[in-house]
Amino acid sequence: MAQLLGNKDRQRERALFEALMIRVSARTEKAMAQEISRAMKAAAVAYEKEGDFGLLGVHHDHIGQVRRILTACWKTAVDTFGQRIVDQAKGYYPRHIKSQGVVRPEMYERILAEYIGLYGGDEIELVSNTTKQQIRQIINNIRGEGGSVPEIAKELRSVAPGFGKVRALCISRTETHSAAGYSQNEMMNATGMAYKQEWVACLDGREREEHAVANGQTVGKSEAFIVGGESLQFPGDPAGSPGNIINCRCCAVYEVV
Numbered sequence: 001m002a003q004l005l006g007n008k009d010r011q012r013e014r015a016l017f018e019a020l021m022i023r024v025s026a027r028t029e030k031a032m033a034q035e036i037s038r039a040m041k042a043a044a045v046a047y048e049k050e051g052d053f054g055l056l057g058v059h060h061d062h063i064g065q066v067r068r069i070l071t072a073c074w075k076t077a078v079d080t081f082g083q084r085i086v087d088q089a090k091g092y093y094p095r096h097i098k099s100q101g102v103v104r105p106e107m108y109e110r111i112l113a114e115y116i117g118l119y120g121g122d123e124i125e126l127v128s129n130t131t132k133q134q135i136r137q138i139i140n141n142i143r144g145e146g147g148s149v150p151e152i153a154k155e156l157r158s159v160a161p162g163f164g165k166v167r168a169l170c171i172s173r174t175e176t177h178s179a180a181g182y183s184q185n186e187m188m189n190a191t192g193m194a195y196k197q198e199w200v201a202c203l204d205g206r207e208r209e210e211h212a213v214a215n216g217q218t219v220g221k222s223e224a225f226i227v228g229g230e231s232l233q234f235p236g237d238p239a240g241s242p243g244n245i246i247n248c249r250c251c252a253v254y255e256v257v
């Protein structure tokens with residue numbers, strides 16, 4: 001008989017997934033808010049000193065910091081959600097796997113390395129370029145109004161904390177969600193079990209219409225979900241368009257067959 005992994009109530013399982021996601025993304029949120037604010041303040045200093053030329057160094061440093069913060073974020077998500085699958089699937093191993101010990105500690109490292117190889121560069125570029133564009137836009141706006149260099153620097157300093165906070169929440173949740181979905185998917189595959197996967201949407205009125213439609217969609221082990229006309233291997237699949245994955249709170253549940 002088919003057995004659902006985790007909580008037997010799908011919405012309850014999704015709520016547990018989301019609660020864990022919020023918990024593990026908190027550190028990334030804090031670090032990212034601080035970094036975006038720091039970069040904007042550093043831009044104010046550099047712009048006062050060297051004008052546009054000074055911004056090059058600020059952007060370079062920002063890329064390095066974003067890379068460090070996101071790498072830590074993905075590692076936490078891969079470890080936490082991979083482990084969750086291992087724990088949930090444990091009881092089914094003896095029935096489904098002939099050779100024991102398929103899920104080894106190095107699996108986590110492999111999943112993380114693959115995830116970074118596939119999506120890491122683009123994600124780091126996207127986040128750091130957005131900061132760069134925001135800084136550029138502030139400068140251009142004030143310049144366009146005839147503002148002076150000190151006025152531009154003052155504005156950058158004053159908007160820095162707010163810009164950091166708003167973006168950090170979205171970045172931390174989205175990045176954690178994507179890496180969590182990838183890790184669960186890879187870990188399920190690694191168990192070698194036969195299973196089906198079902199898309200579970202958050203149905204609280206804030207969900208995307210296409211995701212509510214996808215709720216209950218069931219596909220085979222290596223098949224993709226079709227959501228909003230796109231093919232997604234798991235909720236939050238970075239291969240999807242930003243409009244289909246940013247701030248998504250859906251998850252996949254697995255049914256051992």
Ligand SMILES: [Zn+2]
Pocket residue numbers: 201202207208211235248249250
């Ligand atoms: Zn969703």
